[in-house]
Amino acid sequence: xxxxxxxxxxxxxxxxxxxxxxxxxxxxxxxxxxxxxxxxxxxxxxxxxxxxxxxxxxxxxxxxxxxxxxxxxxxxxxxxxxxxxx
Numbered sequence: 019x020x021x022x023x024x025x026x027x028x029x030x031x032x033x034x035x036x037x038x039x040x041x042x043x044x045x046x047x048x049x050x051x052x053x054x055x056x057x058x059x060x061x062x063x064x065x066x067x068x069x070x071x072x073x074x075x076x077x078x079x080x081x082x083x084x085x086x087x088x089x090x091x092x093x094x095x096x097x098x099x100x101x102x103x104x
Contacts, residue, residue: 027033042060044053051067058067074082086093 040060042057044056048056055067059065
């Protein structure tokens with residue numbers, strides 16, 4: 019592990035024994051999507067980050083239909099926002 023990474027761990031009161039085989043650096047002030055692109059390329063060697071996809075199986079669709087029916091909402095007549103940044 020490079021000395022700079024060891025100091026960063028120690029500065030956060032963490033063990034300098036990193037459990038990871040590889041660390042991927044990204045500019046601190048870059049956008050998150052740029053950081054994801056850098057990580058993706060380091061892990062896969064692919065230069066293009068794939069678009070995110072949401073897969074909903076049939077049982078999940080049935081439950082969603084019941085919830086929409088119960089609440090009186092109709093498909094494509096509402097917007098749901100669930101920001102999750104942790």
